[in-house]
Amino acid sequence: MNLQNLTFETQLLDDVPSLMALRAGLNTGVLRVLLNGPVARADIGPQTALPSDGLDTLLGLFRQCGMAGQEGDYWHLTPAMHALMVADPIALKRRADFVALAACDVLMHGDSLLSDPQAFQRAAATFRFFRYDRALGMGAAHLEDTAPWADYVSDLTAREGPDLGPLIPLEGVDHLLEVGGNTGVFARGLLELNAGLRATVLDLPAVCHLGARRRPEALADRLAFLAGDAREIAWPAGDAVLFKSVLHDWTEEAAELMLNKAVQHVPVGGRVIICERGPIAAEPVMHGATVAANLVFAQYYRHPEFYEAVLEAAGLRVLPRRSVTLDMAFHVVAGERV
């Protein structure tokens, strides 16, 4: 996504009236109607699911939020809104839906988020969205339940990839095993950056199925999917194991177990690599509703020192940390087996 679109999208998602107008405009079809050019006010209603006074309120919000303008009786999208709608309206809707869900969760259950993360998980709709349990099967219903969150995660990763990919230390690596690599979006970026590299994405069965369906034919012999529970199935040989935005899903003990398994798995000279957001408390500035999409995971993002200590204790030589700031600080922690 180009910077202009990203800036305008963030502006819309960050504020309650614009977030509401965006979701309502997408859900009722009003934005789609306006996409086709200036439309007379009287012609909008019959093409959408809105009564007249609801439509007036929505159009008023559109105007205030820079989404649409009016000339006489005709309404049109602003150039910025038009560009967003043309770029990827489905991804826009996924992002808007998730930010709205997360914002409701942190506002309604912020106290339990801070005091009792497990109670927050039970109460928060966000955590019912990520149905990893449904991804264990491969039937049509499993795929249907898995696609929404796998797609949301894939969209995010497609945005992060260009900044994070170059920070992943893969010099000299032939075969990368990416644990929890979702539909392979990040791995595909790494294959583009590293000409001689092959990668295997290990993820839950429904996720792998969705990823394999999207894999370009040209990558068939460089990108493989291995379906299963990473804790249980045998890992294929590889000289690096990567966990990108995965370990925050696990308790410290479970993350440590997974990292130790990776350390045992790589050969001498091989690497274990972790790429994760840093702790929320270390963020210098946070504002707007988009922050909620990360705030729901506030109690799970860790200091990179935690991962470095685990790798060091397992006998790896820890490489210099690489960091970059996107929506939050990301840190790449890596260790080499000596």
Ligand SMILES: C[S@@+](CC[C@H](N)C(=O)[O-])C[C@H]1O[C@@H](n2cnc3c(N)ncnc32)[C@H](O)[C@@H]1O
């Ligand atoms: C937060 S997502 C991150 C996905 C991806 N690495 C990215 O950054 O886009 C966590 C991923 O871990 C996968 N996952 C969760 N539990 C798993 C398990 N037991 N074995 C393998 N993969 C698992 C999920 O299916 C999901 O794709």
